[in-house]
Amino acid sequence: MTVVLFMIIIIFIVVIWIQYQKIIVRNKHLVYIHGKLKTIIEKKTAEKLLVMTNDQYLMKILTDINDLLYKNQKTIANHKKTEEELKKMLSNISHDFKTPLTVILGYIEILQMNQELSKEERMKSLKKVQNKTVELLDLINKFFNLAKLESGDQDVPVTKVNLSEVCRKNILSFYDILANKNIEVEINIPKDNVYVLGNEEALNRVLNNLISNAINYGYEGKLIGLDLRVEDEYVYVDVWDKGKGIDEIHKQKVFERLYTLEDSRNKAFQGSGLGLTITKRLIELMDGEITLSSKPYDKTVFSFRLNRISY
Template identity: 30%
Template sequence: MNKRIKLNVGEKGVLLVEGIGTFLLFQIINVILISNIGKAKLMTNLLTNWQSLIADKLWVVVVVLALEIFLTYLIVISVYHRMELDQIKRILQKTADDNLTKPVDIKVNQSLQSIVDSFNLLISNMNRRAEEQRQSEESKDELISNVSHDIRTPLTSVIGYLGLIESKNYNDLGQILKYTHIAYKKSQEMQNLVNSLFEYANVQHATSRLNMTKFDMAQMLDQLSADFELEANKRGMEIMVNSTPDKILMKGDTEKLGRVFNNLIMNALKYGKGATHIWLTAEKKDKEVVVTVANNGQPIPEDSLKHVFDRFYRVEDSRSKKTGGTGLGLAIAQSMVQLHGGTIAVTSDDEKTSFISHFPIS
């Protein structure tokens, strides 16, 4: 609740003295006017024919007294507002000295209240930006920590196996080839991580732009199905495409959207343990297109569903390491969907795990 500014004893005294002084001043002016009413009457007789009105001293006294009261009221209000303003200055200065962390909790007259409200808005915006800056710093520290961890592990293996070769700690050519193969695979892991980091940083950048073109979403899903058909067959899966209607025209950055569905399909292939089918479906509604990538594999644990789009999050760390996941694929997919003004969510139960994307038609 706001509270009104209360004047202290000294301020009330100043206000009272100024009010009384103003009233007495007008009383002196009144006496002077009445004492000179004869002269006024003479001048008026010469200039006008309002003798009867001017002769009525009571009317003159009433008018002058009303004018005195009105002017006294204006002066007193002016003095009061000035004291309010001084009080506001003191409170704002105290708030500024307290590092502008708390809003000013006062209620004043309407003309000054806008100043207080603007100052409180400034404090609110500063606090919000300070919190955003704090979260950004924490996010940056977390990113550095995760990247350092994910690079250190394969890099240690690369240095270790190449070190064995460098020190001639091997028995034959076959052992050398084994060491170099492991070092090569670990180097590929690091390259994948660096590429994913670059892609994630690029899509997160404030100046990231979309190359918008008109395309057929149904045709894009058919092409993706053909691209992953061989890989799916190797894993004992079948990719099925369904579109309603058969042709869905919309605008978007086809390169980035292709990357979104690539990541989602790869995620289904790698982590859909026990799956036999992957479904790619698109449905056009009134103002949006809904695209779903689903599989009937092992469900995602309920406590992990809210984290699957977090950077470097892995539902099963050992499995992701085995499959070469960087923990950035879904984070990149989410960022690219959001760049298109859309949203993406995940549901998972014993029947299906579905990644559902909503895109505005244009």
């Protein structure tokens, strides 16, 4: 009896000692986790918590903490990116506003100070002032439109739209410009009308911008095209040109706010860097997607996809 009792006491002591050792190890891990977590948060590093342990509960806590750290680091990265974009936007806005305003002020000073200008010269100067004023107003409207789109203030209701007719109308609206620049056009639209779930006004803006870009940036190829492709569930519109193209390093950035294509395509044409951003937002609001593929002097294609309506 005494032996049995002694053995029970020994076993009990061993169990308590083992539990005590586990508690000591867990406490060491918790102290390390607390210190490491504090360092990561204070220094805003991209580290993760790594602890070698067989403690299942501690492993679950570590997994949850690392998930939170990942989300926090992602939020910080997005915040930094947004800050950089805002700085760039303010810089570009200042530059884009300053250029036409400087021209306008210059011509106004000429008109005020030079009283010997002929009527014809005055009319030419006033015409240039008008053009720059329209350009500035267009830029301001683009900023407001993009702000409305990104804040969700602009409603883009979708309904059944005859995309075939919208495509024909938009490419024909550029007929005079294309003829003056001696640019050939290839149009591939199915004979039967193609219908999509979209917004006609938004589609007009999208196509107008894509065709304008094809002309302004790809005119060197002397050929642009518009293809309308139909699949079971989706409809695709390709606007393409045979111009200089877009380098690989620019492809992922062309849809960013205020990212212009001057460096990669036609430096003679100064864009605001807002058109493609607005285009992308409008396509997304119609539950669509837009992509870019480019092979310099072979084919540069902006392609967007919309949901097909077959009834």
